[in-house]
Amino acid sequence: MSMGKTTATTMRLALLACAAVILIAAIAYLYNENSALRMSLGERNAELGIAQKNITALEGRIALNTRTINEKDFDIANLTDTLEDTESMLNQTQNQLLLTISELNETQEELANKTLSLEETRQEFSALKTEIADFQQSLQESIEWFKDNSRLSENLGFFASYARTNCVQERSLNLACVSYIMEKRLGFRYISESTDRLYSLDEMVSRGGGDCEDYALFMRAVLNSMNDTTSSVDLLSWAPGEGKFIVFESEDRTWYYNGDKVFLPKLGAINPEAFCYVTGYNGEAVTGHCIVALGKRAIMNESDLQGLVGAQTFEPQDGEYKGTIGNDYHICEDGEISCGKNPGDIIIVMSDDDLYQFRDGEWKSFSRFQAETSEFVRKIDTATTSNG
Numbered sequence: 359m360s361m362g363k364t365t366a367t368t369m370r371l372a373l374l375a376c377a378a379v380i381l382i383a384a385i386a387y388l389y390n391e392n393s394a395l396r397m398s399l400g401e402r403n404a405e406l407g408i409a410q411k412n413i414t415a416l417e418g419r420i421a422l423n424t425r426t427i428n429e430k431d432f433d434i435a436n437l438t439d440t441l442e443d444t445e446s447m448l449n450q451t452q453n454q455l456l457l458t459i460s461e462l463n464e465t466q467e468e469l470a471n472k473t474l475s476l477e478e479t480r481q482e483f484s485a486l487k488t489e490i491a492d493f494q495q496s497l498q499e500s501i502e503w504f505k506d507n508s509r510l511s512e513n514l515g516f517f518a519s520y521a522r523t524n525c526v527q528e529r530s531l532n533l534a535c536v537s538y539i540m541e542k543r544l545g546f547r548y549i550s551e552s553t554d555r556l557y558s559l560d561e562m563v564s565r566g567g568g569d570c571e572d573y574a575l576f577m578r579a580v581l582n583s584m585n586d587t588t589s590s591v592d593l594l595s596w597a598p599g600e601g602k603f604i605v606f607e608s609e610d611r612t613w614y615y616n617g618d619k620v621f622l623p624k625l626g627a628i629n630p631e632a633f634c635y636v637t638g639y640n641g642e643a644v645t646g647h648c649i650v651a652l653g654k655r656a657i658m659n660e661s662d663l664q665g666l667v668g669a670q671t672f673e674p675q676d677g678e679y680k681g682t683i684g685n686d687y688h689i690c691e692d693g694e695i696s697c698g699k700n701p702g703d704i705i706i707v708m709s710d711d712d713l714y715q716f717r718d719g720e721w722k723s724f725s726r727f728q729a730e731t732s733e734f735v736r737k738i739d740t741a742t743t744s745n746g
Contacts, residue, residue, distance in 0.1 A: 508710035534677030571648040574632035577674035589626025595679040620679040628652040634706035657709040
């Protein structure tokens with residue numbers, strides 16, 4: 359009995375020892391495994407830290423990319439709007455292009471028509487130049503007409519000698535006497551004209567007179583012709599008064615005016631000019647009269663007209679003194695728009711080689727018209743050449 363209990367106890371102890379060995383071995387194994395796991399855990403923690411850092415950096419990149427994406431989205435939205443505007447503008451441009459093409463076709467058609475019109479215009483220019491040339495010829499003939507009628511013609515040369523013989527007394531040329539012998543020797547009388555025109559000196563003789571401008575031109579020609587041989591004589595006029603102004607005396611009769619003598623400058627010291635002034639204006643028509651002015655120098659162009667200021671004047675139909683320009687008559691100046699509407703305003707001057715007329719605020723003459731037409735022809739030639 360006691361042996362059996364010992365054996366059992368021994369076996370238990372052996373079992374306990376064996377279990378203890380197994381337990382120790384298990385503990386040792388577990389310890390080793392735990393150490394290995396700890397080492398692995400440390401490595402994993404280190405890797406986890408690196409991973410977290412990488413995640414943080416990646417999150418930063420993601421945030422940056424998110425902002426970039428948002429900006430790109432904004433840019434895309436703007437580009438979309440711009441694209442839509444561009445498409446709208448493109449459509450408008452296409453429409454405008456279609457319209458332009460249509461207009462271009464019309465322009466080409468117009469160009470073809472204008473090419474034809476240009477040729478027609480050139481032909482019209484050519485015809486116009488011919489007309490202008492005819493007009494210039496007419497202007498030149500008008501200028502020459504005044505030159506030809508500034509002195510007595512050869513056919514009328516006798517009259518200057520006749521006036522010298524009968525109207526020069528005591529070194530004075532009696533202007534009333536010259537008017538008188540124009541009537542008696544040449545048969546002159548005043549002839550009214552419904553439509554004014556200038557007659558040559560020879561025509562005036564053949565007609566037996568003329569109107570006021572004809573008388574003024576004829577008297578001017580007489581004085582110019584007499585100046586060749588009688589330049590030293592004084593000119594004698596008259597003015598209404600209480601005296602007895604002798605016009606002409608014959609053996610049995612004396613012609614006179616109730617008036618007094620008015621002495622004027624020497625014939626050689628003056629340049630006689632015919633001029634016309636306003637006597638009335640009713641808002642539509644101008645009435646006037648023409649007499650003679652004794653200018654100090656010849657009139658060569660428009661700027662010389664103001665030189666008539668101070669010139670004495672007389673009536674060629676009877677030799678009566680009519681006052682001075684500047685006091686009794688006003689010679690219009692360029693720019694005086696209203697001049698020519700008041701009594702005494704001088705609106706026409708007939709010099710030895712031209713006619714000057716005041717119209718629309720400025721003086722015009724045949725010579726000026728001739729220069730302007732020449733310039734107009736030059737412009738026509740330039741325009742025709744440039745369109746070639």
